[in-house]
Amino acid sequence: MIIINREDFPILKNDIIYFDNGATTLKPKCVVEAMNDYYYNYGANIHRGDYKISLKASEEYEKVRDKVKDFINAKSSKEIVFTSGATDSLNKIVFGFMKYYLNENDEVLITKSEHASNVLPWFELAKEKNLKIKYIPLNENHEVTIDNLEKAITKNTKVISIASITNVVGDVRDISSISKIAHQHNILLVIDGSQSVPHTKTDVIKDDIDFLIFAGHKMLGPTGVGVLYAKSEYLEKMNPIEYGGGMNQYFEETGEVEYKSIPTRFEAGTPPIAEVIGLGAAIDYLQSIGMDKISEYEKELKGYLVSKLEKNKKVIMYNKSQNSGILAFNLEGIFSQDTAIYLDHYNICVRAGNHCAKILKDEINIKNTCRISLYFYNTKEEIDKLVEVLEKSDDLFKIIL
Amino acid sequence: MDTELKREIILDNYNNPYHKGLKNEEGYKKANTNNESCIDNIDIELKIEDGIVVDANFDGEACAISTSATSIFLRKIIGKSVSEVQDLIENYENLIDEQEYDEEKLGELMAYDTIYMQPNRKHCALLPVDTIKKILKEENSGANRTN
Numbered sequence: 001m002i003i004i005n006r007e008d009f010p011i012l013k014n015d016i017i018y019f020d021n022g023a024t025t026l027k028p029k030c031v032v033e034a035m036n037d038y039y040y041n042y043g044a045n046i047h048r049g050d051y052k053i054s055l056k057a058s059e060e061y062e063k064v065r066d067k068v069k070d071f072i073n074a075k076s077s078k079e080i081v082f083t084s085g086a087t088d089s090l091n092k093i094v095f096g097f098m099k100y101y102l103n104e105n106d107e108v109l110i111t112k113s114e115h116a117s118n119v120l121p122w123f124e125l126a127k128e129k130n131l132k133i134k135y136i137p138l139n140e141n142h143e144v145t146i147d148n149l150e151k152a153i154t155k156n157t158k159v160i161s162i163a164s165i166t167n168v169v170g171d172v173r174d175i176s177s178i179s180k181i182a183h184q185h186n187i188l189l190v191i192d193g194s195q196s197v198p199h200t201k202t203d204v205i206k207d208d209i210d211f212l213i214f215a216g217h218k219m220l221g222p223t224g225v226g227v228l229y230a231k232s233e234y235l236e237k238m239n240p241i242e243y244g245g246g247m248n249q250y251f252e253e254t255g256e257v258e259y260k261s262i263p264t265r266f267e268a269g270t271p272p273i274a275e276v277i278g279l280g281a282a283i284d285y286l287q288s289i290g291m292d293k294i295s296e297y298e299k300e301l302k303g304y305l306v307s308k309l310e311k312n313k314k315v316i317m318y319n320k321s322q323n324s325g326i327l328a329f330n331l332e333g334i335f336s337q338d339t340a341i342y343l344d345h346y347n348i349c350v351r352a353g354n355h356c357a358k359i360l361k362d363e364i365n366i367k368n369t370c371r372i373s374l375y376f377y378n379t380k381e382e383i384d385k386l387v388e389v390l391e392k393s394d395d396l397f398k399i400i401l
Numbered sequence: 402m403d404t405e406l407k408r409e410i411i412l413d414n415y416n417n418p419y420h421k422g423l424k425n426e427e428g429y430k431k432a433n434t435n436n437e438s439c440i441d442n443i444d445i446e447l448k449i450e451d452g453i454v455v456d457a458n459f460d461g462e463a464c465a466i467s468t469s470a471t472s473i474f475l476r477k478i479i480g481k482s483v484s485e486v487q488d489l490i491e492n493y494e495n496l497i498d499e500q501e502y503d504e505e506k507l508g509e510l511m512a513y514d515t516i517y518m519q520p521n522r523k524h525c526a527l528l529p530v531d532t533i534k535k536i537l538k539e540e541n542s543g544a545n546r547t548n
Binding site: 335336337338341352353354367368397398400401 | 412468
């Protein structure tokens with residue numbers, strides 16, 4: 001049943017039940033060890049020294065680029081830019097590419113269930129360039145339908161920027177069909193893969209994705225590293241938004257500058273070398289299990305969770321039909337934060353709040369929820385414990401006050 | 402105050418808060434506090450006449466600690482002068498921060514005397530005073546302007 005050795009995750013020894021994987025994931029030993037190995041044994045800067053440990057650091061760093069390329073099935077490693085995270089990746093796309101690509105009155109389509117990082121950069125650019133940010137209407141299950149997407153497209157629509165799986169509703173979007181429609185209308189497609197790349201097989205060629213972003217720490221990797229994928233034709237046209245060492249070829253006192261080729265052009269300064277190497281180990285770990293096996297297992301867990309919670313009349317679920325490992329719920333009459341604090345008393349980690357999707361409140365008419373987001377190291381036994389604790393929650397205030 | 406009584410005070414004020422619902426009428430000054438470290442979000446409005454709080458109301462979505470503390474606080478300050486309210490705020494902040502305070506002045510607010518044991522909940526307990534302070538500050542600067 002369990003598809004991994006839970007001992008790979010040292011933190012699980014502390015008897016915690018970790019259900020906040022949408023926020024960040026736990027780290028297996030191999031990831032931390034890969035980073036330690038860099039710091040202890042070849043902790044030099046990359047692309048600089050003519051000495052062995054620097055060459056080794058450069059080599060290990062670049063190897064991860066190849067691993068990411070294979071992991072998302074990109075055509076070339078040149079299409080992979082390392083960033084500080086998903087937010088950084090989106091900002092680079094919006095302010096380094098879209099700022100020059102888009103013109104006044106052009107329209108960008110997003111949805112109300114996007115994470116703040118896929119909303120606020122667009123708001124800022126819209127102010128600067130007088131663009132229109134429009135929302136693809138969601139259906140009664142808060143999903144994007146092809147019909148609604150087609151209706152939302154106008155002759156001015158130039159970009160669709162959406163998550164492939166959203167972080168509160170957890171709806172899995174049909175990126176392949178969305179991409180076909182986008183490209184029929186000459187629309188660029190930006191995909192926020194933060195909640196999908198760690199959980200399902202990603203194929204940027206099959207789905208014909210123009211831009212894809214995701215974070216290392218949501219897929220077993222360290223914090224401080226993310227990925228920006230763009231088709232090379234777009235990456236060639238993208239401007240750096242950070243300038244400095246590592247990204248220039250030469251510069252003269254007259255101000256004459258030549259920047260390096262892609263993707264190094266976008267990695268100014270010393271990059272998060274240890275973190276990139278850690279991400280590489282995380283990808284190896286995920287590949288060793290297999291992404292199909294991971295998504296299959298998570299679906300099974302989610303089904304189990306919903307079937308168990310359905311028996312508890314006090315539990316209100318907002319997205320039980322969604323096909324991802326995310327469940328938003330509340331206990332009837334209890335503020336979500338109080339529920340989260342109650343669960344913490346039993347070492348069960350869930351998140352309460354709006355989950356950085358503040359405009360979603362207009363859609364589900366509820367501002368705050370508790371969110372359970374599963375990963376492949378979670379088990380049915382852990383779900384049983386959660387169900388049991390929610391079952392006896394009549395004494396919730398006795399516990400938390 | 403024993404734990405059972407504290408819990409009863411908190412739950413009573415959470416389940417049936419006093420002064421819930423804003424009037425939004427002329428003469429009221431309003432402020433919002435959106436707890437930066439969690440998700441509580443409340444509005445408080447005060448009506449101050451001749452230096453006395455004559456009415457106080459609140460609205461919003463917040464946890465049991467924030468909601469109950471707001472309810473108790475508003476109930477206590479109606480009829481008090483601005484300087485008395487400031488004194489109460491000071492005593493209450495001292496209680497939450499484990500400093501010297503006057504137990505008699507605090508009354509039911511003593512229900513929060515062990516909040517310091519849960520540091521992440523201190524800001525929940527302080528939410529009403531943070532909001533009231535904003536209104537008093539504005540009231541003060543307004544008074545200065547007219548003077």
